[in-house]
Amino acid sequence: MIGQLIVLFAGALSIAALTVMIGPAVFHYHLLQTNLPVGSAELIHIERAYRDALALALGVGLVVSLLAAGLVTWSLARRLRQTLHGLAWAVDELSRGHYSTRVPSVGAGTELDSLAATLNDMAARLDTVEEHRRQLLSDLAHELRTPIATLSAHHEAMADGVIEPDSAMPILASQTVRLSRLADDISEVSRAEEGQLPVELRPLAVHDLLASTLQEWEERFETAGVALRREMALRHSPTIQADPDRLAQVLGNLLSNALRHTSPGGIVTVSATTNASTVEIAVTDDGEGFTAEDSSRLFERFFRADSSRTRENSGSGIGLTISRALVDAHGGTMAAASEGPGRGATFTISLPRATADR
Numbered sequence: 001m002i003g004q005l006i007v008l009f010a011g012a013l014s015i016a017a018l019t020v021m022i023g024p025a026v027f028h029y030h031l032l033q034t035n036l037p038v039g040s041a042e043l044i045h046i047e048r049a050y051r052d053a054l055a056l057a058l059g060v061g062l063v064v065s066l067l068a069a070g071l072v073t074w075s076l077a078r079r080l081r082q083t084l085h086g087l088a089w090a091v092d093e094l095s096r097g098h099y100s101t102r103v104p105s106v107g108a109g110t111e112l113d114s115l116a117a118t119l120n121d122m123a124a125r126l127d128t129v130e131e132h133r134r135q136l137l138s139d140l141a142h143e144l145r146t147p148i149a150t151l152s153a154h155h156e157a158m159a160d161g162v163i164e165p166d167s168a169m170p171i172l173a174s175q176t177v178r179l180s181r182l183a184d185d186i187s188e189v190s191r192a193e194e195g196q197l198p199v200e201l202r203p204l205a206v207h208d209l210l211a212s213t214l215q216e217w218e219e220r221f222e223t224a225g226v227a228l229r230r231e232m233a234l235r236h237s238p239t240i241q242a243d244p245d246r247l248a249q250v251l252g253n254l255l256s257n258a259l260r261h262t263s264p265g266g267i268v269t270v271s272a273t274t275n276a277s278t279v280e281i282a283v284t285d286d287g288e289g290f291t292a293e294d295s296s297r298l299f300e301r302f303f304r305a306d307s308s309r310t311r312e313n314s315g316s317g318i319g320l321t322i323s324r325a326l327v328d329a330h331g332g333t334m335a336a337a338s339e340g341p342g343r344g345a346t347f348t349i350s351l352p353r354a355t356a357d358r
Contacts, residue, residue: 001074005070008066012066019054019058027047027050083112087103090119094123099126099127103120147178147179151175188318189322197322201241201330202244203354204244205239209251210230226259227266227267227268231271240354242330250326255268258283261287266286266287280351281349282346282348285345286343286344290338290345298320320336330352332352334347335348
């Protein structure tokens with residue numbers, strides 16, 4: 001506001017000074033072109049009248065202009081200050097961890113409104129991250145509670161002589177392994193989401209990848225009474241730039257998930273299709289499926305579509321999270337679809353084809 005007022009007053013003084021120096025001199029020059037004698041009373045009166053009229057008009061005009069410009073400047077400065085105050089308040093609230101804070105749009109200009117919208121978007125993302133963090137802590141507490149309770153109960157039982165150490169050792173060992181596996185799971189998913197899992201890309205034929213992976217899983221599917229099929233609608237095997245071990249891990253997670261959710265007598269199908277720039281590998285089962293509400297959370301850490309399942313019969317709930325992170329590291333995408341509970345599910349991996357293979 002002060003800076004704007006300084007500019008206004010400087011402009012007013014400049015206009016006044018230039019008008020006073022130039023106007024009377026030009027007017028006097030033109031008067032001399034008339035037939036009035038120099039120094040006559042008429043000539044002096046006309047010049048005095050011109051100076052008085054010029055001074056009055058210039059003074060009134062400058063005062064009105066300064067008042068109008070000052071009012072506009074004050075109004076704009078007030079709106080700008082309110083907007084910046086709101087932005088500063090929102091940033092301060094966010095720095096305190098109040099991620100539900102939002103900045104209302106005050107119409108202070110496209111740039112500031114855009115800044116407010118960007119800040120609100122950032123706040124929404126932080127709010128989502130915080131919600132996921134709280135959910136993760138809740139999930140971890142739930143995952144840890146059962147093995148810790150089991151260990152505590154058996155230790156107390158051994159101390160009281162209710163059970164013999166030899167009888168309790170298998171349970172204590174299994175729960176210890178469970179805790180160790182949970183720690184490894186947490187470390188693995190954290191590294192995956194941070195992009196720290198090493199991926200060594202090299203040319204890989206899709207046929208070879210699927211053949212080796214399915215051969216590894218055939219026996220387990222046969223034991224479970226679930227048919228494992230492969231469908232390849234390809235004339236030749238496309239090539240992708242990939243890490244064979246990491247992609248085998250992804251497919252293994254998907255096949256394990258399909259086997260876990262498919263009843264004996266069911267069918268799991270692995271298929272591959274191509275288009276101009278990508279290869280799509282799909283794992284389809286006719287098992288339990290999932291709801292539309294669950295589809296948006298399938299790739300979250302420790303999420304299970306059926307919350308009644310225990311860790312022993314449903315896995316740790318991070319396989320899909322790690323799988324998607326690995327597919328992202330390959331420059332691809334991963335999606336899940338289901339027509340509803342009891343109607344099966346399809347998980348699709350889309351990977352870019354090798355440049356020489358296109």
